[in-house]
Amino acid sequence: MSFNFQKDVENLEKLFESLNIKTEVLPDQGYVDLVEAAEKFCKDDELADASMSVFVLMGHGNDKSEIAAADGWTIKTEDIIDLFDDRSCPNLKGKPKWFIFQVMK
Numbered sequence: 001m002s003f004n005f006q007k008d009v010e011n012l013e014k015l016f017e018s019l020n021i022k023t024e025v026l027p028d029q030g031y032v033d034l035v036e037a038a039e040k041f042c043k044d045d046e047l048a049d050a051s052m053s054v055f056v057l058m059g060h061g062n063d064k065s066e067i068a069a070a071d072g073w074t075i076k077t078e079d080i081i082d083l084f085d086d087r088s089c090p091n092l093k094g095k096p097k098w099f100i101f102q103v104m105k
Contacts, residue, residue, distance in 0.1 A: 005058055008102065012056060021054060022046075031073035038083050047091035055080070058102040067103050077101050 009025055016023045026037050038055070047053065057080060059067040066074040077099070086093040 005102075005104075008058065012100075016054065028070040030071035031069040031075060034069050034075060035083075038080055039088075042083055042089035042092070045091065047089070050092070050095065052096040052098065053084075053092055054098040054100065055084070056100040056102070058104075060105065061103045062105060064101075064103055067101060 009027075013023050013025065026033075029037060034057075041053075041055065057067055057077070059069065061067045061074060065078065066076050068074050080101075081099055083089065084092060084097050089097075
């Protein structure tokens with residue numbers, strides 16, 4: 001079975017836009033860039049006005065709990081979720097946080 005990440009990205013963008021959810025697509029991020037982007041997202045002051053957040057990470061991997069960044073380094077999904085704790089992401093404290101991880105072998 002082949003997967004078309006680009007089509008999935010387009011479909012998610014359309015869905016989120018129809019729900020008035022602000023979207024930003026960052027394709028082909030290396031490990032460091034991926035972690036920095038997630039940390040930047042967590043510190044975004046606009047989140048204070050948000051009622052929820054959705055964080056989508058798509059990539060390849062051999063394990064559903066790890067995703068390979070564009071440079072081949074892997075990141076655990078648990079480590080991404082941990083970035084969104086109340087201390088690291090105070091503007092989302094007490095708000096729903098949805099995580100979507102799409103991992104393809």
